[in-house]
Amino acid sequence: MSAPVAALLAVGLCCAVPAPAQFGGVLGRARQKIEESRQKAKPVTDRAEKAAAIRPWTEEEEQQIGQATAAKMVAMFGVVQEPAVVRYVNLVGATVARQAPRKMPYRFAVLDTEIVGAFALPGGYVFLTKGALLQMENEAQLAGALGHEVVHIAERHLETEIRSKRGSAWAIQEAQAQQLPLDQSIRQRADAFLNDLFNMRLSQDKEDAADREGALLASRAGYTPRGLLTFIERLAQVNQSEENKRLFGQLLSTHPSFESRIQVLQQAVAAAGDRGELLEARFRGAVPH
Amino acid sequence: MTATLLNSKVVRVAVWICFALAALALGQQAGQQKKEAPPAQKSEPAPLFGGQLGIRSSAKTKESATLGFNGIDPSGRVDKAMMATTPGDKDRETVANLDKNRPSDAEVEEFIRQGGLKK
Numbered sequence: 001m002s003a004p005v006a007a008l009l010a011v012g013l014c015c016a017v018p019a020p021a022q023f024g025g026v027l028g029r030a031r032q033k034i035e036e037s038r039q040k041a042k043p044v045t046d047r048a049e050k051a052a053a054i055r056p057w058t059e060e061e062e063q064q065i066g067q068a069t070a071a072k073m074v075a076m077f078g079v080v081q082e083p084a085v086v087r088y089v090n091l092v093g094a095t096v097a098r099q100a101p102r103k104m105p106y107r108f109a110v111l112d113t114e115i116v117g118a119f120a121l122p123g124g125y126v127f128l129t130k131g132a133l134l135q136m137e138n139e140a141q142l143a144g145a146l147g148h149e150v151v152h153i154a155e156r157h158l159e160t161e162i163r164s165k166r167g168s169a170w171a172i173q174e175a176q177a178q179q180l181p182l183d184q185s186i187r188q189r190a191d192a193f194l195n196d197l198f199n200m201r202l203s204q205d206k207e208d209a210a211d212r213e214g215a216l217l218a219s220r221a222g223y224t225p226r227g228l229l230t231f232i233e234r235l236a237q238v239n240q241s242e243e244n245k246r247l248f249g250q251l252l253s254t255h256p257s258f259e260s261r262i263q264v265l266q267q268a269v270a271a272a273g274d275r276g277e278l279l280e281a282r283f284r285g286a287v288p289h
Numbered sequence: 290m291t292a293t294l295l296n297s298k299v300v301r302v303a304v305w306i307c308f309a310l311a312a313l314a315l316g317q318q319a320g321q322q323k324k325e326a327p328p329a330q331k332s333e334p335a336p337l338f339g340g341q342l343g344i345r346s347s348a349k350t351k352e353s354a355t356l357g358f359n360g361i362d363p364s365g366r367v368d369k370a371m372m373a374t375t376p377g378d379k380d381r382e383t384v385a386n387l388d389k390n391r392p393s394d395a396e397v398e399e400f401i402r403q404g405g406l407k408k
């Protein structure tokens with residue numbers, strides 16, 4: 001046997017013997033330390049870790065993320081504080097939310113912006129814009145619009161949409177956020193959620209469901225189910241004027257067209273039966289136009 | 290004589306180089322000034338609903354509230370600068386106070402009764 005071959009065999013034998021047996025516990029501990037630090041620095045790519053990140057938010061997480069998201073919305077737009085308006089919107093919202101399939105503390109507020117829109121945040125926060133409120137003519141319309149948002153929250157529509165559309169990117173982001181201290185983690189997840197809220201279009205079936213079930217919630221509460229339909233019809237009419245387009249840019253970038261929503265709502269009204277209250281005078285009394 | 294000629298040539302070349310460098314520097318300065326010039330102020334379109342609703346806001350003066358399109362780009366979408374807003378303690382307090390605006394069951398029932406709605 002030549003010297004090089006003998007040397008190779010010797011090295012091979014050394015490698016085959018377990019490390020602790022060769023050098024005792026010192027090397028074993030060193031390897032353990034290296035493995036621990038490698039685990040800490042490892043990017044989140046394992047299936048198990050992704051699966052943990054993909055689990056739905058717990059109710060506590062949902063509340064915390066919703067609260068942080070709501071704070072950012074308030075910082076961005078400000079909220080209307082006129083006591084009569086705040087009280088009235090909360091009473092109508094609470095009346096509709098009683099009919100919701102998911103019981104939780106729903107809170108309603110009016111954002112101080114002219115753009116027309118409404119937003120459903122995790123944890124039961126519903127924001128309607130002043131621009132949307134000014135386009136309404138009666139309480140049934142307000143009830144229908146708030147019902148639409150309550151359905152989004154009750155069914156966790158945006159959260160499930162983000163998970164399905166962003167898949168592993170969402171999972172990695174969630175897992176990374178979970179490794180941060182709690183306040184940073186919540187803030188990061190709230191920022192990501194808000195970004196999706198303003199930029200992601202929900203699937204047509206989720207928006208249709210929110211329109212249909214929102215109208216139904218209002219109807220169960222005693223309002224005419226036509227409220228949301230007539231509100232969307234009014235928005236479609238106002239949107240025809242070129243100078244008003246800026247009002248609807250955000251709404252139309254994340255929702256189906258008005259025409260499509262009108263069709264869905266016409267079917268919902270036909271199915272629910274056109275009965276119930278409009279309450280135009282009470283609305284006019286509470287929301288000065 | 291030759292030395293004088295050489296010298297004068299060297300001087301001429303040096304003068305030309307100086308001119309060229311000065312021109313280059315002037316050109317760069319002008320370009321920089323152009324870049325640093327403040328952008329023309331964009332005029333905010335007149336509010337469509339401003340002043341129609343006498344609703345007070347928490348975070349804005351009456352004047353800024355009537356503008357209403359702050360942070361909204363011309364297509365009507367929320368712009369990036371607005372998205373980067375960081376909430377402060379006052380905003381968090383406002384959110385915490387939203388719970389106080391929730392009506393009691395008795396108040397909701399009275400509201401339902403007054404409106405002739407369903408319990």
